[in-house]
Amino acid sequence: AQRVTQPEKLLSVFKGAPVELKCNYSYSGSPELFWYVQYSRQRLQLLLRHISRESIKGFTADLNKGETSFHLKKPFAQEEDSAMYYCALRETSGSRLTFGEGTQLTVNP
Amino acid sequence: EAQVTQNPRYLITVTGKKLTVTCSQNMNHEYMSWYRQDPGLGLRQIYYSMNVEVTDKGDVPEGYKVSRKEKRNFPLILESPSPNQTSLYFCASRGRQTANYGYTFGSGTRLTVV
Numbered sequence: 673a674q675r676v677t678q679p680e681k682l683l684s685v686f687k688g689a690p691v692e693l694k695c696n697y698s699y700s701g702s703p704e705l706f707w708y709v710q711y712s713r714q715r716l717q718l719l720l721r722h723i724s725r726e727s728i729k730g731f732t733a734d735l736n737k738g739e740t741s742f743h744l745k746k747p748f749a750q751e752e753d754s755a756m757y758y759c760a761l762r763e764t765s766g767s768r769l770t771f772g773e774g775t776q777l778t779v780n781p
Numbered sequence: 782e783a784q785v786t787q788n789p790r791y792l793i794t795v796t797g798k799k800l801t802v803t804c805s806q807n808m809n810h811e812y813m814s815w816y817r818q819d820p821g822l823g824l825r826q827i828y829y830s831m832n833v834e835v836t837d838k839g840d841v842p843e844g845y846k847v848s849r850k851e852k853r854n855f856p857l858i859l860e861s862p863s864p865n866q867t868s869l870y871f872c873a874s875r876g877r878q879t880a881n882y883g884y885t886f887g888s889g890t891r892l893t894v895v
Contacts, residue, residue, distance in 0.1 A: 716886040716889060773822060
């Protein structure tokens with residue numbers, strides 16, 4: 673069965689510091705991975721998709737199949753990045769999206 | 782505006798009183814899904830639907846029912862709510878053609894069962 677693990681429930685950094693939110697997965701097929709973000713009192717929003725290899729709001733994430741990881745990184749954190757971040761895996765058939773437990777990121781001034 | 786709409790946003794009910802949380806999307810999406818969000822557990826899928834009249838259980842379906850009679854609507858039904866169903870619920874949808882863009886989520890329904 674597919675599984676997504678985010679080992680850090682809470683992560684606190686200072687403004688301007690680099691940040692890395694860890695995500696590991698287990699899945700027997702070829703994974704499709706996403707990062708979602710939930711700002712305070714708002715709905716979940718898609719942040720990144722691994723297939724697009726894009727940078728959104730300064731965040732990037734690289735799929736490492738050897739380490740089965742999809743860590744989210746940003747070189748210089750901003751206060752507005754404070755939010756809950758969820759890593760998610762979609763199975764090949766496309767219908768089920770499995771989320772990790774989430775990491776609450778706090779960027780301090 | 783393309784969106785997923787859930788109602789109500791907040792609901793307090795008593796144990797055993799049947800309730801329905803509605804979900805509607807205006808994007809002609811095939812896939813719809815319900816999640817519950819609990820502290821420390823992240824989002825867990827309750828039920829999902831791949832198209833009209835096609836539904837399947839997610840990871841935590843016990844105590845819930847769904848129906849998909851129309852493409853745009855995917856209501857979540859709690860026949861006999863219990864306090865352990867107190868949670869924040871999200872409905873989400875995506876189209877077959879927009880698979881790579883992930884799901885679009887509703888604003889959430891905060892349910893309290895006393």
